[in-house]
Amino acid sequence: MSLIVQKFGGSSVADAERIRRVARRVVASRQAGHRVAVVVSAMEGETNALLTLADDFGGPDCSARESDVLLATGEQKAIALLALAIQQLGQDAQSFTATQMGLRTDSQHGRARIEHIDATRISAALDAGCVAVLAGFQGTDAEGQLTTLGRGGSDTTAVAVACALKADLCEIYTDVDGIFTADPKLVPAARKLERIAYSEMIELASLGSKVLQIRSVKIAMNYRIPLHVRSSFHEGAGTWVMREEDVMERLIVSGVTYNRGEAKIRVSGVKDTPGVAARLFGPLASAGIVVDMIVQNVSHDTTTDMTFTVPRADFARAMAIAEKIGPKLGSTGVEGDDGIAKVSVVGLGMKDHAGVAAKMFDVLARENINIEMIGTSEIKISVVIEEKYMELAVRALHAAFVEDGAETPAAEK
Ligand code: ASP
Ligand code: MG
Numbered sequence: 001m002s003l004i005v006q007k008f009g010g011s012s013v014a015d016a017e018r019i020r021r022v023a024r025r026v027v028a029s030r031q032a033g034h035r036v037a038v039v040v041s042a043m044e045g046e047t048n049a050l051l052t053l054a055d056d057f058g059g060p061d062c063s064a065r066e067s068d069v070l071l072a073t074g075e076q077k078a079i080a081l082l083a084l085a086i087q088q089l090g091q092d093a094q095s096f097t098a099t100q101m102g103l104r105t106d107s108q109h110g111r112a113r114i115e116h117i118d119a120t121r122i123s124a125a126l127d128a129g130c131v132a133v134l135a136g137f138q139g140t141d142a143e144g145q146l147t148t149l150g151r152g153g154s155d156t157t158a159v160a161v162a163c164a165l166k167a168d169l170c171e172i173y174t175d176v177d178g179i180f181t182a183d184p185k186l187v188p189a190a191r192k193l194e195r196i197a198y199s200e201m202i203e204l205a206s207l208g209s210k211v212l213q214i215r216s217v218k219i220a221m222n223y224r225i226p227l228h229v230r231s232s233f234h235e236g237a238g239t240w241v242m243r244e245e246d247v248m249e250r251l252i253v254s255g256v257t258y259n260r261g262e263a264k265i266r267v268s269g270v271k272d273t274p275g276v277a278a279r280l281f282g283p284l285a286s287a288g289i290v291v292d293m294i295v296q297n298v299s300h301d302t303t304t305d306m307t308f309t310v311p312r313a314d315f316a317r318a319m320a321i322a323e324k325i326g327p328k329l330g331s332t333g334v335e336g337d338d339g340i341a342k343v344s345v346v347g348l349g350m351k352d353h354a355g356v357a358a359k360m361f362d363v364l365a366r367e368n369i370n371i372e373m374i375g376t377s378e379i380k381i382s383v384v385i386e387e388k389y390m391e392l393a394v395r396a397l398h399a400a401f402v403e404d405g406a407e408t409p410a411a412e413k
Contacts, residue, residue: 002168003126004029007039007136007158011175012232013078014044022173022232023085026131030091037122037132037165039158040082042074047137047151050074064109068138068148072098075135075154083133092130096122098138098146103157105139105147112139112147113215114156117164126165134161155216163223170225172212173232178239179204179211182256182398186391189403193254194237197244200254203346203380208259217241244348252349252356253401258394260341260387262292263315264372265322266307269332272299276329280306283321289314293342293375293384303330307373309384312338340372341390344382345397357381363400369393 006026013019022038029036041047054067079095086093098105102118125132136154139147149156155172162170179201182190196204198221205214211229220227220241230238270276277296284291294308310318319336326334350356357374360381364371369392373384385393 001033001035003035003037003165005037005039005158005162005165005167005170006173007154007170008041008082008173008232009154009175010041010044010046012173013040013082016081018232019078019081019085022082023089025173025232026082026086026093027089027091030131035126037126037134037161037167038082039134039136039154039161040075040078041136041154042078046074046077047071065145068109068146071148072135072138072146075137079133079135083131086131086133092128093133094125094130095133095135096125097135099140099144101132101134101161103139103160105141105149107141107143107145107147109145109147111150112141114139114149114160117160119161119164122161122165149215150213152210152213155213156219159216159219159223159225159227162225163219167225170220170227172227172229174211174229175232176211177231177236178229179209179241179255181254181402182394183209183258186258186394187256187398190398191402193239195240195242195247195249196254197247197348198241199244199379200346200348201241203344203377204255204257207257207342207344207346207380207382208261209255209257212241247348250349250352251347251402252353253345253347253397254349255346256343256394256398256402257346258341258343258390260390261312262309262340262342262384263312263318263336263338264307264309264340264384265315265318265337266305266335267322267326267329267331267333268305268335269303270306270326270329272302272304277306279329280322280325281308283325284310284318287314287317287321289318289321293373293382295373295375303332309340309342309373339387340384341387341393342382342384343390343393343397344380345401346380347401348379350379350381359400360397363396364393367392367396 083093083095104116105112136157178192180190184190227241297305
């Protein structure tokens with residue numbers, strides 16, 4: 001008998017029929033002899049609708065406290081409905097809000113972090129043969145205030161609950177069949193991966209794959225909880241996210257991803273002296289702007305250019321800061337461009353193979369796509385290109401690295 005945490009996202013509980021289907025699935029796991037805790041998100045579209053309401057009433061300065069009280073209602077509604085649907089099938093079930101399940105977070109409304117889960121009540125329910133139906137996304141701080149974990153936060157709730165319960169595994173039920181080698185909407189030849197390492201999944205999630213909230217994967221990695229990402233619409237196996245050692249097939253490239261959510265800023269001709277980068281990036285950080293890629297040119301005549309990317313939503317604010325600081329650093333000009341996209345290839349096998357970057361650049365060159373910035377990590381290579389070439393780049397890279405007959409870079413390190 002295993003202890004399984006199952007997480008169902010908003011699309012899996014979008015209407016009454018789907019909630020009943022989830023209930024049947026949960027009951028089947030229970031009948032197979034497992035102890036089951038279920039984490040649910042708000043019904044599809046609900047969180048967006050609540051955010052629009054908050055906007056109508058509070059505007060951009062809407063009280064973060066009240067916004068969280070409002071957002072938490074989405075998950076509260078979903079757990080009650082699912083618990084009722086499970087009970088109708090003759091199986092005991094009990095719903096738990098964050099407060100009832102003792103899910104404690106810090107006090108950062110809208111992006112709270114989980115500090116502790118007191119699993120006593122959930123365990124008691126499971127011991128009594130009951131299915132525990134838990135609200136995702138919400139938490140409660142030391143003062144008893146409601147908080148939320150940020151968009152997609154139910155994934156993180158599920159993995160954190162799995163850790164607290166020392167569960168055998170965490171199943172993430174969703175509206176896709178698993179993790180794909182590329183977005184199937186863009187690349188019809190994309191295929192589902194059987195297994196992927198936590199480290200690869202973390203890169204994919206941070207690069208724009210929206211299947212899992214990145215924090216959930218980091219927690220799963222730290223506590224070694226195997227994740228099974230699978231469809232809530234059929235029984236077929238999905239993708240296992242697991243330890244590097246357990247992923248047999250170390251693909252050179254297991255995913256090609258894209259992100260058009262960034263913008264690029266270049267501050268030209270700044271002095272190449274100690275402290276310049278700190279004076280530029282300090283104020284951006286203080287403004288809460290997360291800088292992604294940074295490239296500093298080789299200095300000529302003791303001046304250099306600094307180019308970096310920021311989330312597109314923060315572009316205007318970042319430009320204003322760069323324009324203010326730039327002249328103080330001797331800059332001759334600040335230029336911005338929000339028509340860019342970042343395209344990346346990710347794969348564990350890059351650790352053992354040379355020539356992946358060269359091959360990537362060659363593929364892009366053959367399509368006549370100009371590379372504006374390059375960034376790498378041990379298992380990832382990213383390039384910034386003009387946004388209008390993004391789809392072409394993703395397809396060409398997928399064809400070259402993933403599709404049948406794709407030759408691998410010859411040189412083994
Ligand atoms: N309902 C929340 C959202 O839409 C949390 C989640 O779905 O994971 O972001
Ligand atoms: Mg989600």
